[in-house]
Amino acid sequence: MRRKIMKKNAVVTGAGSGIGHAVVELFLDKGYRVFAIDMHREQILESTQSNEQEDFFAVELDVRDAEKFSELAAKMDEKGGCDVLVNCAGVFCGNQVHQAHDRDYDFQFDVNMRGIFYATRALIPAMIKKNEGAIVNISSVSGLRGDYNAPLYCASKAAVIGFTRAIALDYAQNGVRINCVCPSATETPMFLSGTNKNVMDSFLSALPDHRLGKPTDVANAVYFLTSESASHINGQVLCVDGGLSAWNGQPRQDKE
Ligand SMILES: NC(=O)c1ccc[n+]([C@@H]2O[C@H](COP(=O)([O-])OP(=O)(O)OC[C@H]3O[C@@H](n4cnc5c(N)ncnc54)[C@H](O)[C@@H]3O)[C@@H](O)[C@H]2O)c1
Numbered sequence: 001m002r003r004k005i006m007k008k009n010a011v012v013t014g015a016g017s018g019i020g021h022a023v024v025e026l027f028l029d030k031g032y033r034v035f036a037i038d039m040h041r042e043q044i045l046e047s048t049q050s051n052e053q054e055d056f057f058a059v060e061l062d063v064r065d066a067e068k069f070s071e072l073a074a075k076m077d078e079k080g081g082c083d084v085l086v087n088c089a090g091v092f093c094g095n096q097v098h099q100a101h102d103r104d105y106d107f108q109f110d111v112n113m114r115g116i117f118y119a120t121r122a123l124i125p126a127m128i129k130k131n132e133g134a135i136v137n138i139s140s141v142s143g144l145r146g147d148y149n150a151p152l153y154c155a156s157k158a159a160v161i162g163f164t165r166a167i168a169l170d171y172a173q174n175g176v177r178i179n180c181v182c183p184s185a186t187e188t189p190m191f192l193s194g195t196n197k198n199v200m201d202s203f204l205s206a207l208p209d210h211r212l213g214k215p216t217d218v219a220n221a222v223y224f225l226t227s228e229s230a231s232h233i234n235g236q237v238l239c240v241d242g243g244l245s246a247w248n249g250q251p252r253q254d255k256e
Contacts, residue, residue: 007033007055009082010226011072011123013063013115014089016043018188019138022215023086024048026223028056032084035076037061063089063115069122081126084226085135087116087160092190094149105152112156116163124167124176131175134226137164138218141184141241157182161237168235177234179225184241186213208243 010027014020016038024036025048033055038044044058052058061068076082091111093104116137127133142150143157161180168178185191185203191212195203204210221240224230239245 006080007031008084009033009035009076009080010084010086011035011037011076011082011119012086012088013037013061013119014087014138015058016040016047018088018190019183019186019215019218020086020088021047022219023088023222024050026216026219027084027086030223033057033079035059035072037063037072037089063087063119064110066118066122069118073122073126076123077126081130082123083127083130083133085119085123085133086222086226087119087135087137089115090138090140090190092150092153092194094153094194096149097151100152108152108156109159112153113159113163116160120167124171127176128171128174133176134230135164135167135176135178136222136225137178137180138222139164139180139182139237141182141239141245143180144182144237144239144245164237165235172234177225177230179230179233179235180237181218181221181225182237182239182241182245183213183218184239184244186215186218186240188215206244206247207241208247211242213240213242 010032012020012023012034015024015036024034027034028050035057036044037059039062041058041060050056059072089111091108093108137160139160140157142154143161147154164178164180218240221238
């Protein structure tokens with residue numbers, strides 16, 4: 001008798017736009033059952049060609065809501081539990097620290113960091129039980145070094161890297177690998193909506209390959225880190241930035 005092969009379950013936050021959307025599409029293509037999370041169900045459904053059926057669920061969930069993650073974990077346990085978690089939900093507010101409000105701090109730390117904490121706390125027990133699983137957190141090159149006008153965003157993204165490295169140590173013995181992906185400027189509403197032509201030109205000139213990242217560039221890196229090909233890669237930071245983070249900031253010294 002042929003054994004039925006169980007589909008693996010992936011949870012993707014920030015699934016209604018940009019990088020999260022690209023991750024959802026790739027994991028569906030790779031044969032995963034995907035639980036796509038965002039603030040509004042309609043946004044998730046509008047952003048994808050996939051209809052809700054046995055292998056695709058649009059979940060309206062604010063990543064700042066710990067209880068909703070517990071409910072999701074219980075629902076997923078009936079379907080075999082979470083195998084892969086990709087934390088893409090994120091927000092950015094630019095300003096200098098002397099102009100920043102408490103709400104700018106709370107907003108960015110609550111979505112960018114607390115959300116990852118809640119998702120991980122609720123969903124990693126299923127992975128521990130199976131002795132297998134992978135988590136990828138989307139940080140940013142802004143979490144590695146400073147950006148002008150973005151102290152709170154940079155700090156929240158640096159926190160994601162610290163969290164990733166620490167839990168990678170804790171759960172390696174449980175067969176769970178946790179890694180980080182750090183994009184630079186990527187063609188998504190987050191970057192495109194707040195960027196005027198001058199800033200865009202500066203980015204295109206600063207990026208060594210002179211192009212913005214595509215959401216699929218980031219999704220491919222995420223998929224690699226969750227795959228068998230990355231089975232001995234844990235607690236690492238993979239930049240998807242066209243080489244930007246390789247630059248030390250010194251100007252070019254062209255020969256005359
Ligand atoms: N686009 C870039 O240039 C860039 C660069 C570096 C890092 N990043 C990071 O990549 C990740 C994805 O960003 P993107 O560019 O695709 O942005 P995006 O704005 O296109 O998508 C982010 C998604 O997260 C969702 N979201 C926001 N708050 C949420 C919450 N509380 N609960 C649930 N969902 C929520 C939004 O509704 C949106 O659909 C973010 O963490 C971002 O910080 C983006």
